[in-house]
Amino acid sequence: MRLIFLFTLLLLGFPSLSSEWNGQWKGILSIHQDFSDEQAIYLNLEEGQELTRIELTDTDVYALKRFKINDSDAFNLEIEEINFKSRANSRETPRCKLKYNLKYNDSTGYLEGTFTSVDCKNYSGYVILYKADYTFPTEKKSDLSHLWVHRLKLDLDKGFSAPAIRKKELESFKFKPIYFDHDKSVVKAEFHAYLKDMIRVVQGHSDIRIKVTGHTDAVGTDAYNVGLSERRAKAIKDFFVANGLPEDKLEIDFKGEREPVDTNSTREGKQHNRRVDFSFV
Structure with a gap:
């Protein structure tokens, strides 16, 4: 009976994601709301593969981190990075572990919100992501270019929705x-x-x-x-x-x-x- 009770507590302690979240996301994060000094972020929400990868735009500098899900429902998601899986050997490597509070906007298709650091003082900012079809980069050197980052910034400046929403609009x-x-x-x-x-x-x-x-x-x-x-x-x-x-x-x-x-x-x-x-x- 005690084992069953402990197992139940474990299940309750680790929120699971709804199917809407499942998949690969990518976007940009910045300490500025206009994303003027953006970094690329990749988010893997496949069950059992919870990883973030942050890259300095147009460089090979990166940090790959595991995260846990603190809370989630149909439109809101809170995740917290817990440790590094790998990172570039550079003074510019992102070294802070971050907590993200995200909300899905079903009219634009973007997952957007804020981040704060759990181990670096006075480090916080903004993040926006969209669901995308790509292979999550886990190698030290990613094969993915950052052209999509610059396109995303242009799309946001023009008020465009996420690619999946635009595709649906075109088809309909x-x-x-x-x-x-x-x-x-x-x-x-x-x-x-x-x-x-x-x-x-x-x-x-x-x-x-x-x-x-x-x-x-x-x-x-x-x-x-x-x-x-x-x-x-x-x-x-x-x-x-x-x-x-x-x-x-x-x-x-x-x-x-x-x-x-x-x-x-x-x-x-x-x-x-x-x-x-x-x-x-």
Whole structure:
């Protein structure tokens, strides 16, 4: 009975992680909230492999430490580094053991919070991480470059969500046409919010561009409608550029009246055909 009681105490004394935490995370930590003097941090939350690795950015200087979980729930995590597994032989090697209080932001996908040192006086700061697919570096010299650190800082400056969230946003994004008044190429205010949302999604992916294709109804000559569809596509392009989307992220095309989506025999059908369509390329 006493052994069962002691075993129960042990189980209660070491909080276990929910499945949402399980996996590899990486990010940056700094004594400054703007992360102006950042260090790279890798966090292994695989069960039985609880490790942190802190690296001085763009160097081989590192410290690999074991940690324990003090507390956790669906959105909050407290971990404490307990000893060194290995570290670089350098005066610049991170030598403090840290305690992290972290909170998961499900809207941005970031795990963010603060750290304090358990053995160094007056050493504290900020940390932000995101879940990533990589092999946790345990060797003395890591094969991972720090280009991702600089990209992360740029993403944070631009207010971007974590990569996993941006991927979901891209996969779930629904295109809808932008409609125009008869013989007009002015972008209506009612579509501005949607277009800005598209800009935000595209800016989060360096390998994605938008193709903008202009169309018209069948009123007028074919030559005139080709020009009108071009003006509509260019109006959308100009809106994108004016709202921060680089011109090299855009491609335009124009079809005139050649690709209707509805009949040109009714008022409603003509309205459906006076449009600009989009696709990711």
